[in-house]
Amino acid sequence: MSIDTLTVNLPAPTPLRLEEAALFLDLDGTLAPIAARPEDVRPDPRRTRLLERLQEGLGGRLAVVSGRTLEDIDRILEGRIVCASGVHGLVRRDCDGRLHTPAPHPAMDQAIAALRRFAARDAGLLVEDKGASVALHFRLARHHSLAARELARRIAADTGLTLQEGDMVEELRTPGPSKGDSIRDFMDTPIFRGAHPVFAGDDATDEHGFAEVARLGGFGVLVGPPRRTHARFGLRNVEDVLAWLEAAR
Numbered sequence: 001m002s003i004d005t006l007t008v009n010l011p012a013p014t015p016l017r018l019e020e021a022a023l024f025l026d027l028d029g030t031l032a033p034i035a036a037r038p039e040d041v042r043p044d045p046r047r048t049r050l051l052e053r054l055q056e057g058l059g060g061r062l063a064v065v066s067g068r069t070l071e072d073i074d075r076i077l078e079g080r081i082v083c084a085s086g087v088h089g090l091v092r093r094d095c096d097g098r099l100h101t102p103a104p105h106p107a108m109d110q111a112i113a114a115l116r117r118f119a120a121r122d123a124g125l126l127v128e129d130k131g132a133s134v135a136l137h138f139r140l141a142r143h144h145s146l147a148a149r150e151l152a153r154r155i156a157a158d159t160g161l162t163l164q165e166g167d168m169v170e171e172l173r174t175p176g177p178s179k180g181d182s183i184r185d186f187m188d189t190p191i192f193r194g195a196h197p198v199f200a201g202d203d204a205t206d207e208h209g210f211a212e213v214a215r216l217g218g219f220g221v222l223v224g225p226p227r228r229t230h231a232r233f234g235l236r237n238v239e240d241v242l243a244w245l246e247a248a249r
Contacts, residue, residue, distance in 0.1 A: 010234030013198075013221050016248035018057035022192045022218075024183050024209060026201035027066040027073060030223050033238050034167065036139050038068075038128055043078045050245055051080050057248065060095060060191050065179045065199070065209060067164075067171070069130050070099075083191075085182035088164055088205050090132045090174060092182050095191050104132050105174040107159035115172075118151055133164070133173035142168065166203055180208030187216055200241060 016023065028034050028041065035041045055062050063083035064073055070086040070093055083095040092100040112127065112134045119125035124141030125148070127134065138148045145168070152170035156163035164171035177185075183199060186192050197218035199209040210220030210230035220231035223241055235241050 010222065010226075010231065012235060012240070013219070013233040013244060015244065016198065018054070018248055020196050021058060021248075022061040022063075022187065022195035022197045023054065023058055024063050024065050024186070024197065024199040024213070026179075026199075026203070026206055026209075026223075027064055027068055027076065029167070029202035030200050030238065030241055031064075032076060034139075037126060038072070038137065041076055043076060047242065048078050048080055050242065051077060054245060054248065055080065061195050063095075063183075063186050063192075065089070065182055065201070067135075067166070067203070067205060083186060085179065085186075087130050087133050088171070088173060089177040089179040089182040089208070092177075092185060094186075094189065102132055102174055102176050105159070105161055107161055108132070108134065108172075108174065111155050111159060111161055111172045114151070114155055118148070132176075133171055135166075135169050135171040137169045139168035164205060166205060178208040179206060180212035183209050183212045184216070200235070 025031055031047060032041045064081050065085045066073055067088045068086055070084055070091055073084050073086055085092045090102055112129055115127045115134055115136045119127045122141045122144060125144060126137040136148055138144050148170055152163055155172055161172040162175045164173050187197055197213040197216050199213045200221040200223060201209055202223040207230055213220055214230055221233045221235055222229045222231035223235050235244060
């Protein structure tokens with residue numbers, strides 16, 4: 001995946017025109033601030049009300065595309081969003097509630113056990129079992145970051161699991177669809193088809209989504225500090241994202 005746009009001086013997006021848009025949103029770092037522990041991200045009345053209004057204004061053309069599990073997405077967003085993709089695109093729930101869930105890779109149990117052994121050395125190291133993937137969080141134990149990354153790379157090389165590197169997290173996932181694949185699949189359903197796709201996200205895993213909406217004639221919005229990206233627009237933080245979405249008409 002070639003990335004040829006630098007985020008320096010990326011303009012902020014203009015307010016969304018809801019009648020023509022299909023909106024895809026990452027969760028952590030986009031709709032909600034990143035927390036030290038995944039479970040620390042909780043429902044927020046402002047965000048819930050906003051998503052309800054967007055869902056109605058978009059005629060249902062709203063999907064959350066996250067690294068979280070679907071259960072976590074529903075917990076944080078209070079079950080307001082039916083169309084959702086979790087585990088970085090591996091799991092998808094269509095707007096009619098139909099689920100697409102891959103079988104975990106045969107080496108997943110081995111990877112979980114290895115990460116848990118590593119995490120036993122420090123209470124700040126957290127292992128998150130997502131079924132089709134497993135994540136090692138080290139935001140609370142940054143001095144272990146080099147060892148954590150080396151371990152994750154070694155497990156990926158030994159097992160064939162896909163390594164997903166993130167912000168203070170290493171994730172080993174069952175090989176399969178990406179966030180971009182999920183967006184493409186959503187856009188191929190009747191409720192989304194023909195709309196102008198827009199995707200907002202903050203992490204490197206969101207680049208597949210930015211590339212896909214650009215391929216489909218839409219645009220991406222990068223949230224956070226500058227980096228090379230497929231996104232056309234940029235916003236500084238979660239507060240800017242919420243303000244931008246609240247201005248949608």
